Amino acid sequence: MHRQITIRPSGHVFHANDGETVLEAALREGFMLPYGCRNGACGSCKGRVVEGSVDHGLSQEAALPAAERERGMALFCQARALSDLVIECREIGAVRDIPVKILPCRVQELERLAADVMRIRLRLPASERLQFLAGQYIDILLRDGTRRSLSLANPPHDDGLLELHLRNYGGSFSTHVFTQMKAKDILRFEGPLGSFYLREDSDRPAILVAGGTGFAPIKAIIEHAIHHGIRRPMALYRGARTAADLYLDELPQRWAREHGVTYVPVISDGSPGDGWTGRRGLVHQAVLEDFPDLSGHEVYACGAPAMIETAKRDFCSLRGLPQSAFHADAFTPAVAAVR
Ligand code: FES
Known part of the structure; x- marks a missing residue:
């Protein structure tokens, strides 16, 4: 009943x-x-x-x-x-309402999603859950006192395991993950952190721009929106160097088929004859080509700082996107090496 x-x-x-x-x-x-x-x-x-x-x-x-x-x-x-x-x-109406915790966790599973991208699934102690907003990140606390920021790729409703996507740029943490880390290893992290999350009080059509492993928080946001039946139109523009870098590509294809999410993958480093029949170039450029007017939209962008800066500048100055409708999570230089 x-x-x-x-x-x-x-x-x-x-x-x-x-x-x-x-x-x-x-x-x-x-x-x-x-x-x-x-x-x-x-x-x-x-x-x-x-x-x-x-x-x-x-x-x-x-x-x-x-x-x-x-x-x-x-x-x-x-x-x-x-x-x-x-x-x-x-x-909870805003990030400030969610407590930030320091928690231990155990590596549950490591899975290679592409040649240089690892999915890490973390299990919390049985007595703990992490409350967060889709799009936020955590800081892994390393033994040498440094921290590595990684976005949560799972949506909040699916919080049995925390999911992270890590690109291997050759830094010490990513090298450790790709060469030594194994299931059952123990980590500590602080989170949730960041103000990159879906504004649910807006009904503007959302354009989500993901570069590389910037796909992780965008995945969380879209899965959250689908789970809660949020009806605003959503378009995902996903940038990668080559088609092989579009890891988990079947997911956005399914969102497009089953939930009406527009999906536009864009590759920047392909070459003629590589068999790619989709869009080529820079991912923010594809958005500019498709939207002559962004004044009524909201944009969520996650990726390298140069992509975020250029997208913000061009979307706002050339397409009329209000600055307040541009939400971004840029990989800071210190963090870029691990995300
Ligand atoms: S008592 Fe901990 S969430 Fe309810």
């Missing part, structure tokens, strides 16, 4: 299916309630049940003392609605 749940003070309404926790139902319908462990231990998801009743499930006493429970408090990662509910809790 569906239960209707109203959030105060926002007035947002969502519905919980049988067996779903309040948190699961809210996230499924696109409402970002805060959470941490998702197993009733940390208290991050605590809020008040103002009207209606809940089954508290496996809420632990340390996170929800009996006295608080009697005052109507609940852990929404455990609570299941027994009637329609009115609840009072904070909603």
Whole structure:
């Protein structure tokens, strides 16, 4: 049976299916309630049940003392609605609402996606989940005190494992990943970080521009949008040197077939006779060719700093894109070596 749940003070309404926790139902319908462990231990998801009743499930006493429970408090990662509910809790509206954590993790799997791109999947301790917005990144904390920034390629709803895409430019961390790292290795990271994420209060058509492993956060954003049924038009322009560098190419092809996401791969270093029949040149140039007017659009771009700078300058000055509608995550020089 569906239960209707109203959030105060926002007035947002969502519905919980049988067996779903309040948190699961809210996230499924696109409402970002805060959470941490998702197993009733940390208290991050605590809020008040103002009207209606809940089954508290496996809420632990340390996170929800009996006295608080009697005052109507609940852990929404455990609570299941027994009637329609009115609840009072904070909603995540911006990056600043999400706690940044330092967490240990274990390498679950390494997978070569292209000759020089590795997919790293990380598993968190059983008692931890990482709340983040699609498009954000984490910093891997290395033993020598340096850090390496890597975008999260998995969308927030699919957070059982964290997914990273790493290009091997020959730096010490990427060399380590490509030659020595193995499953079960332990890492530490800090995150989530960054203000590159999908602005869900906008309904402008979105153009997503990804260069190289800048595909990672764009993948998270598109999968997040598809999962939540976000209907605004989306066009992905993906730049790579050669066709072989378009790793995971079947994914955007599927988004195009099944979800109406326009997909335009563009290669910059191909040569006549290489068999490529698609677009050639610079990826931002392809956007300029296809859109005479960007004044009503929003752009999300991730890739090398030169691509980001040129895209911003040309989209804004030549095509009327408002500066505030250009969102970017540039690989900074120190980071470029690993992303
Ligand atoms: S998320 Fe930790 S107790 Fe609910």
